[in-house]
Amino acid sequence: MIIKNLAIMRLSFILALFSTTPALALDADSIVKNGFEYWRGKASIATVQMLIHREDWQRSMTIKAWTRGQKESLFYITAPPKDYGNGTLKKGREMWLFNPKVNRVIKVPPSMMSQSWMGSDFSNNDLAKSDSLLLDYDHSIIGTETHEGKKVYIIKSIPKQNAPVVWGMQHLKIREDQIWLSEEFFDEDLKPVKIMTAMEIQMLGGKLFPKVWRMRNIDEENRYTQLSYESLEFKPGLPDQLFTLSSLKQLRR
Amino acid sequence: MSIETKMAWRNIWRNPRRTILTVCAITFASVLLVFMLSFQFGSYETMINTSVKISTGHLQIQAEKYLEKKSIRYVIPDPDKITAILNHIPEVAAYTLRGQAFSLISSQDRTYGAVVTGIDPEREATVSRMKKLMREGDFLTGHEVNQALVGRLLAKNLRVTIGDELTLLGQGRDGSIGATVVQVKGIFGSGIDEFDRSTLQIPLSTFQEIFSMDHAIHEVVVIAKSLSDVPEIKAEIQATLSGLDKDGSLKTLDWQELMPGLRQAIEMDLVSGLIFYGLLIIVVAFSILNTFLMAIFERKKEFGVMMAIGTSPRRLTKVLLIESMSMTLIGIVIGIILGIFITYYFQVHGIDFGAGQELLSQFGITGRIYPKLSLLSVSIGPVMVLFFTFIAALYPALKVRRLRPVEAMAAI
Numbered sequence: 001m002i003i004k005n006l007a008i009m010r011l012s013f014i015l016a017l018f019s020t021t022p023a024l025a026l027d028a029d030s031i032v033k034n035g036f037e038y039w040r041g042k043a044s045i046a047t048v049q050m051l052i053h054r055e056d057w058q059r060s061m062t063i064k065a066w067t068r069g070q071k072e073s074l075f076y077i078t079a080p081p082k083d084y085g086n087g088t089l090k091k092g093r094e095m096w097l098f099n100p101k102v103n104r105v106i107k108v109p110p111s112m113m114s115q116s117w118m119g120s121d122f123s124n125n126d127l128a129k130s131d132s133l134l135l136d137y138d139h140s141i142i143g144t145e146t147h148e149g150k151k152v153y154i155i156k157s158i159p160k161q162n163a164p165v166v167w168g169m170q171h172l173k174i175r176e177d178q179i180w181l182s183e184e185f186f187d188e189d190l191k192p193v194k195i196m197t198a199m200e201i202q203m204l205g206g207k208l209f210p211k212v213w214r215m216r217n218i219d220e221e222n223r224y225t226q227l228s229y230e231s232l233e234f235k236p237g238l239p240d241q242l243f244t245l246s247s248l249k250q251l252r253r
Numbered sequence: 254m255s256i257e258t259k260m261a262w263r264n265i266w267r268n269p270r271r272t273i274l275t276v277c278a279i280t281f282a283s284v285l286l287v288f289m290l291s292f293q294f295g296s297y298e299t300m301i302n303t304s305v306k307i308s309t310g311h312l313q314i315q316a317e318k319y320l321e322k323k324s325i326r327y328v329i330p331d332p333d334k335i336t337a338i339l340n341h342i343p344e345v346a347a348y349t350l351r352g353q354a355f356s357l358i359s360s361q362d363r364t365y366g367a368v369v370t371g372i373d374p375e376r377e378a379t380v381s382r383m384k385k386l387m388r389e390g391d392f393l394t395g396h397e398v399n400q401a402l403v404g405r406l407l408a409k410n411l412r413v414t415i416g417d418e419l420t421l422l423g424q425g426r427d428g429s430i431g432a433t434v435v436q437v438k439g440i441f442g443s444g445i446d447e448f449d450r451s452t453l454q455i456p457l458s459t460f461q462e463i464f465s466m467d468h469a470i471h472e473v474v475v476i477a478k479s480l481s482d483v484p485e486i487k488a489e490i491q492a493t494l495s496g497l498d499k500d501g502s503l504k505t506l507d508w509q510e511l512m513p514g515l516r517q518a519i520e521m522d523l524v525s526g527l528i529f530y531g532l533l534i535i536v537v538a539f540s541i542l543n544t545f546l547m548a549i550f551e552r553k554k555e556f557g558v559m560m561a562i563g564t565s566p567r568r569l570t571k572v573l574l575i576e577s578m579s580m581t582l583i584g585i586v587i588g589i590i591l592g593i594f595i596t597y598y599f600q601v602h603g604i605d606f607g608a609g610q611e612l613l614s615q616f617g618i619t620g621r622i623y624p625k626l627s628l629l630s631v632s633i634g635p636v637m638v639l640f641f642t643f644i645a646a647l648y649p650a651l652k653v654r655r656l657r658p659v660e661a662m663a664a665i
Contacts, residue, residue, distance in 0.1 A: 052428065080429070082429045083430050104359070106359040107364055108364065111365075
């Protein structure tokens with residue numbers, strides 16, 4: 001009896017040994033995926049204030065944003081008046097800009113995707129390829145910590161071979177209630193380049209959500225871009241025609 | 254004339270043929286050195302003036318951090334103060350003002366990133382060769398707005414020709430979004446692909462409006478009357494500027510700082526030239542050494558007699574050195590004079606580069622290179638010849654001291 005018990009114990013121990021690694025890896029993937037889905041929702045409408053801060057000046061704009069799923073988004077600037085009506089549409093890896101003054105739509109060429117978006121610390125890529133984190137990276141949990149009494153997973157994301165990405169590695173911190181706390185970007189030499197941090201977690205659009213996001217260069221404390229949600233509403237869906245070039249042109253009103 | 258000089262002079266002409274041949278070798282080396290160095294310096298000047306006239310200029314005044322980081326925010330807020338200074342410097346041949354911003358440039362179906370430069374068309378024509386580089390269409394006249402000059406390769410990439418519309422989208426000085434539609438008025442080809450691929454020029458006033466610049470600009474580009482005036486102008490601008498601009502936010506840069514690659518190319522060429530001249534001088538020095546050694550073997554008996562009748566070895570050495578130095582000096586003097594004449598002829602008429610001329614003239618270069626005489630190019634070669642022949646002559650002149658009169662007299 002004892003021997004049988006021991007055998008079962010040993011067997012389950014071995015099984016446990018074998019199963020832990022894949023289970024953990026699966027876990028990391030699903031944590032990232034769930035976190036990402038929680039962040040984006042099925043669809044959302046938001047008004048965001050974007051503050052570009054530099055050592056000697058700063059500037060803020062108000063942006064209205066629609067997102068649907070992981071791939072489609074549409075934003076346009078509502079303030080300051082000088083920039084009113086400038087819009088951006090992204091679908092997957094493609095991105096278009098609209099300027100009301102010249103009434104033209106410009107497709108952002110691939111070579112320009114790493115340039116900054118509207119002078120901020122977000123690159124066009126950061127905006128257009130946000131779901132690339134799910135598709136192009138392998139994730140693994142490298143540690144945990146606690147934040148406001150909740151468990152936080154620290155996840156290391158390494159790009160898959162031949163994935164079309166610019167970063168050499170990313171570190172994510174995702175809380176157990178699926179709230180995305182930070183995303184740190186590393187270059188090919190695995191040196192940290194910039195970090196996006198979430199702050200002021202509160203009820204927004206019917207769920208707990210960080211109100212403020214800040215993208216900061218690692219070496220420059222005084223240079224960052226901060227997004228703060230003025231309003232956020234999650235929707236079950238948004239119409240197809242919202243994410244088209246003609247809608248990008250019409251948003252100027 | 255001392256007795257030694259007299260003896261040396263007579264000795265030289267005891268064998269006129271040999272003396273003339275030696276003098277000829279020295280003359281030839283001197284002429285070659287004077288001409289080659291003048292030619293090299295002249296071609297550098299042509300190279301520099303050609304390069305600076307594409308767009309850089311001899312000198313530029315910019316905001317302090319602009320060279321390092323071409324951000325639209327680093328501006329010269331009040332260019333009028335600087336132009337007032339430049340108007341008072343007589344060595345300044347021309348200057349112009351420019352603004353630069355990186356933008357998206359979009360045609361009907363293509364978009365590229367490029368540098369949009371705002372230029373003052375009338376002044377630009379006096380500073381750079383832009384006006385001569387137009388391949389299609391016309392240069393800006395200064396009165397139109399929303400007209401653009403596009404680099405040849407950029408136009409090809411965007412698939413546009415004269416009269417087509419381009420949309421510019423970039424970021425203004427205050428961070429706002431600058432956008433406009435311009436019409437292609439001309440297409441230029443500088444021959445430098447990088448420049449032709451990434452440059453679009455519009456009138457400065459249009460530029461300042463789109464990019465919210467007010468009256469600010471990024472670069473004051475200065476052309477000097479002559480390359481040699483550059484350091485003087487630079488010093489003068491810096492002196493006057495430091496009085497005006499207390500916080501030192503403006504910087505005066507010369508072509509060497511603006512185009513470090515060009516300076517390095519020149520330095521490299523100069524070094525390879527110097528190696529060649531060094532070899533030439535060594536060959537000449539050995540031929541002199543040979544002549545003198547022969548003279549001593551030949552005249553062994555004569556030296557023996559002289560020593561026997563009481564001539565001191567010191568005196569003999571002196572005579573021999575005077576002999577060699579006067580031959581060298583004759584050669585060098587003739588060489589310099591001849592060299593100056595030959596070089597001067599080409600300095601006036603230029604040296605034709607034949608087949609290349611047509612190609613070069615497309616880029617506004619005449620295709621002729623003009624050597625340039627200067628104190629340095631005339632003196633440096635001959636002085637080196639003098640120095641090395643002196644060293645070469647020293648050996649036989651000192652060897653004489655070790656002769657023993659009796660043995661020497663016994664020689665044939």
